[in-house]
Amino acid sequence: xxxxxxxxxxxxxxxxxxxxxxxxxxxxxxxxxxxxxxxxxxxxxxxxxxxxxxxxxxxxxxxxxxxx
Amino acid sequence: xxxxxxxxxxxxxxxxxxxxxxxxxxxxxxxxxxxxxxxxxxxxxxxxxxxxxxxxxxxxxxxxxxxxxxxxxxxxxxxxxxxxxxxxxxxxxxxxxxxxxxxxxxxxxxxxxxxxxxxxxxxxxxxxxxxxxxxxxxxxxxxxxxxxxxxxxxxxxxxxxxxxxxxxxxxxxxxxxxxxxxxxxxxxxxxxxxxxxxxxxxxxxxxxxxxxxxxxxxxxxxxxxxxxxxxxxxxxxxxxxxxxxxxxxxxxxxxxxxxxxxxxxxxxxxxxxxxxxxxxxxxxxxxxxxxxxxxxxxxxxxxxxxxxxxxxxxxxxxxxxxxxxxxxxxxxxxxxxxxxxxxxxxxxxxxxxxx
Numbered sequence: 001x002x003x004x005x006x007x008x009x010x011x012x013x014x015x016x017x018x019x020x021x022x023x024x025x026x027x028x029x030x031x032x033x034x035x036x037x038x039x040x041x042x043x044x045x046x047x048x049x050x051x052x053x054x055x056x057x058x059x060x061x062x063x064x065x066x067x068x
Numbered sequence: 069x070x071x072x073x074x075x076x077x078x079x080x081x082x083x084x085x086x087x088x089x090x091x092x093x094x095x096x097x098x099x100x101x102x103x104x105x106x107x108x109x110x111x112x113x114x115x116x117x118x119x120x121x122x123x124x125x126x127x128x129x130x131x132x133x134x135x136x137x138x139x140x141x142x143x144x145x146x147x148x149x150x151x152x153x154x155x156x157x158x159x160x161x162x163x164x165x166x167x168x169x170x171x172x173x174x175x176x177x178x179x180x181x182x183x184x185x186x187x188x189x190x191x192x193x194x195x196x197x198x199x200x201x202x203x204x205x206x207x208x209x210x211x212x213x214x215x216x217x218x219x220x221x222x223x224x225x226x227x228x229x230x231x232x233x234x235x236x237x238x239x240x241x242x243x244x245x246x247x248x249x250x251x252x253x254x255x256x257x258x259x260x261x262x263x264x265x266x267x268x269x270x271x272x273x274x275x276x277x278x279x280x281x282x283x284x285x286x287x288x289x290x291x292x293x294x295x296x297x298x299x300x301x302x303x304x305x306x307x308x309x310x311x312x313x314x315x316x317x318x319x320x321x322x323x324x325x326x327x328x329x330x331x332x333x334x335x336x337x338x339x340x341x342x343x344x345x346x347x348x349x350x351x352x353x354x355x356x357x358x359x360x361x362x363x364x365x366x367x368x369x370x371x372x373x374x375x376x377x378x379x380x381x382x383x384x385x386x387x388x389x390x391x392x393x394x395x396x397x398x399x400x401x402x403x404x405x406x407x408x409x410x411x412x413x414x415x416x417x418x419x420x421x422x423x
Contacts, residue, residue: 003080010083016225016263017090023265023303031284031302035327036345038282042326047370047385049328 142190146197153181153200155188161202163214182212190233192244194258201244201258203230209246211258223256225263232276237283245286247274253288253298267298269305276320276362280344281327287344289318295332297344309342311349320362325369333360333374355382 043049141156146163155161161182164175182188186205193200194211199220203209209223209230228249235244242258253274255265272291279286285299285306294310295318309330316336323330329350330342339360341351358377365372373383 007080007083010080010087014083014087014090017087017094019262020265021090021094025303026301028299028302028304028306031299032306034301035280035282035285035299035306038280038284039326039328039345042281043328045369046324046326046328047368048324048365048372049326 139187142188142202144191144193144200146193147195148197151197153191153193155182155191155202157187159184159187159204161188161191161200161212163200179214179217181214181217182210184208184210186229189229189231192233192235194235195238201233201235203233203246205229207248209233209244209256221258221261223261223263225254225256225266226250226252231273234277234279234286236279237281239283241283245277245279247277247288247290249273251290253277253286255286255300265300265303267305269296270294272317275318278322281323281325287321287323287330289321289332291317293317293334295321295330295342297330307344307347309340309347309349314340316359319360320364320374322363322365322372324365324372331363331365331372333363333376335359337376337378339363339374353384356380 139157140154142161143152143154145152149166151163151165153161153163160180163179163181165177167177181200182191182202184202184204184206186207188202188204190203191200198214200212200214201209202212207224207226207228207230210219211221211223212218213220223246226246226248230246230248233244233246236242243255243264244258245253245255247253251268251270251272251274253267253270254263256263270288270290270292271294274288274290276289277286280297284301285297287295287297289295293314293316294308296305296309297307298304299306309332314334314336316334318332318334320333321330323344328344330344332340332342334340337354337356337359339353339356340349341353342348343350356374356376356378358379360374360376362375363372371383371385373381375381
C-alpha cells in the first residue's frame with residue numbers, strides 16, 4: 001500500500017534525523033583552531049607548500065652533459 | 069486497512085511534522101555552536117577500453133589491461149601495489165592482479181567483485197587488498213570481499229546517483245564520505261552501514277570528496293562552481309572556496325600533505341589552489357586544453373597530477389607559476405581518477421574513456 005510505504009519512509013527519515021540531531025558537536029572556534037594547528041604542525045613536511053630544492057626535483061628536465 | 073502499521077497517535081502528517089521539527093532543531097543545534105565566523109579557504113583506456121599504469125618519472129607504460137567494457141569510470145590501486153580495480157558502465161568493479169610477466173594475460177585473471185544495478189562511479193580498496201568500497205549510479209555504496217565477491221555491507225541514503233567517495237585516513241577509524249547528485253555529502257560507518265552525518269549545502273551535484281589529512285574534516289567539489297570544507301566535529305560547513313569569476317563546475321579536489329593547500333580542478337580548464345585556512349585563492353594553473361576531470365596529490369605530498377578531457381595527464385611539482393608542469397603524459401581519451409602509488413609518484417594509474 002502506498003500509504004504504508006510512505007509511512008515507512010517517513011519513519012525511517014525521522015529515525016535518521018533523530019540520530020543526526022543527537023551527534024555530539026564542538027564549537028566552530030575549537031574545530032577551526034584544531035584544523036589550523038594541524039596545518040601548522042605539518043607545514044614543514046609539505047613539499048607543495050614550502051617547495052622542493054631544485055636539485056632534488058625528481059621531475060626536472062634531464063640535463064645533458066657537456067664534455068670539455 | 070489504511071490504519072495498518074500506525075502506532076498510537078501516529079499519522080503520516082504527524083510524522084511529517086516531526087521530521088520538519090527535527091530538521092529545524094538540527095539546524096538550531098548546529099547554529100548554537102557557531103560562535104565565530106569560520107575561516108574567511110594513470111588508468112586510461114582506448115576504444116576498446118584499456119587501463120594503463122604509467123611510471124610518472126620515465127613516462128613509460130608499466131601495465132596495460134584491456135577491458136571488455138568500453139567505459140571505465142573508476143579505478144583504484146590496491147595498497148600492496150599488486151592489483152588494480154576498475155569498473156564503469158558495466159555496473160561492475162573487477163580486480164586485476166598486476167604482473168610484470170609479459171607472457172601473462174592480465175585480463176584473463178580478472179575477478180568480478182562488485183555488482184551494482186547502475187554504473188560504477190568510484191571504487192577504493194580499504195586498508196588491505198581484501199576489501200573494496202564502491203559507489204554507484206544506483207544511489208548506493210557497498211563494501212565487498214574481494215576473494216569471494218560477497219557483499220559485506222551496503223549503504224543506502226542518497227536520493228540520487230553517488231558520484232564519489234573517500235575513505236577516512238586509517239588512524240581515524242572506520243568511516244567514509246560519499247557525495248552525490250542529490251547535493252548531499254554523507255558520512256558512513258563502514259561496519260554498521262549507518263549514515264552518521266549528512267551535509268546538504270551545495271547547490272548542485274557533488275563531483276568529488278576528499279578527507280582533510282587529519283580526518284577531522286573533508287572537502288567537496290561541486291557543479292555549483294564552489295568547493296566547501298565541512299568539519300566533522302563541528303558538524304557543519306566551515307569554509308567555502310569560490311569566486312564570482314569562477315562559474316564552471318569543480319570536478320575534483322585534493323589536499324596537500326599538511327592540509328594547508330586545496331587543489332581543485334574545474335570545467336573551465338583551470339586548476340585553482342586555495343589557502344584552506346584563509347579561504348583565498350593562492351594560485352591558478354593553466355595548461356590543460358579542456359576540462360580538468362580529475363586531480364590527485366601524491367601520497368608523500370611532493371607532486372600532484374591532473375587529468376583532463378584534453379587527453380593528457382600532467383604531473384606538477386609545486387604550484388608557483390614560474391615552475392612549469394614537470395611532465396606531460398599523453399594518451400587518447402578523457403581522464404578518470406588517477407591515483408599515485410607508493411611514494412613520490414613512482415607510478416600513476418588512470419582510466420580512460422573512448423572519445
